[in-house]
Each structure stands twice: as structure tokens, then as C-alpha cells.
Amino acid sequence: MKTFVPFFSALIGVLLLASPADSDAQDYAVGxxxxxxxxMSSDPSRERWRxxxxxxxxxxxxxxxxxxxxxxxxxxxxxxxxxxxxxAAA
Numbered sequence: 001m002k003t004f005v006p007f008f009s010a011l012i013g014v015l016l017l018a019s020p021a022d023s024d025a026q027d028y029a030v031g032x033x034x035x036x037x038x039x040m041s042s043d044p045s046r047e048r049w050r051x052x053x054x055x056x057x058x059x060x061x062x063x064x065x066x067x068x069x070x071x072x073x074x075x076x077x078x079x080x081x082x083x084x085x086x087x088a089a090a
Contacts, residue, residue: 035085036069051088
């Protein structure tokens with residue numbers, strides 16, 4: 001029984017460190033064309049998707065902490081991967 005405690009503690013630690021949003025963010029790179037929800041809404045009826053280009057990806061402790069996009073109409077937006085869709089038309 002005592003041998004299982006360190007194993008399960010390590011497993012829980014790894015699961016807590018793994019973040020789906022962070023893994024989604026790793027799919028993007030500076031210069032990628034994306035669609036960004038400029039309202040950053042969790043309510044689909046309030047979303048406003050605009051095309052743009054990723055200008056900066058901020059990292060903290062080896063993980064993505066923020067993604068910055070310049071929309072085609074010149075607006076600068078800071079967000080995370082949950083408010084992005086790949087592949088805006090050029």
C-alpha cells in the first residue's frame with residue numbers, strides 16, 4: 001500500500017500540470033493567420049470573430065501565458081487559445 005502512494009502522488013501532479021488550453025496554444029506560432037473572438041465571450045450568441053495575425057506569444061515557466069493578435073482592422077487583442085480559430089483568409 002505504501003508503494004502506491006508516491007506513484008499516485010506523482011500521477012496527480014502530472015495531471016494537474018497538464019493543461020488543455022496550454023496544449024492548444026502550442027499549435028499556434030507568431031505570424032499565423034487566425035480568427036479571434038474580440039469579445040472573448042463564453043456565450044456563442046455574443047461572439048464576434050475577426051481575422052488577424054498572431055504578433056506575439058508570451059511564455060511563463062515554459063508554458064503559453066498569452067497570445068497577442070493584430071486584427072485586420074488594426075485592433076490589438078490579447079487572449080488565450082480558447083478564443084482563437086486557425087486559418088483566417090489572407
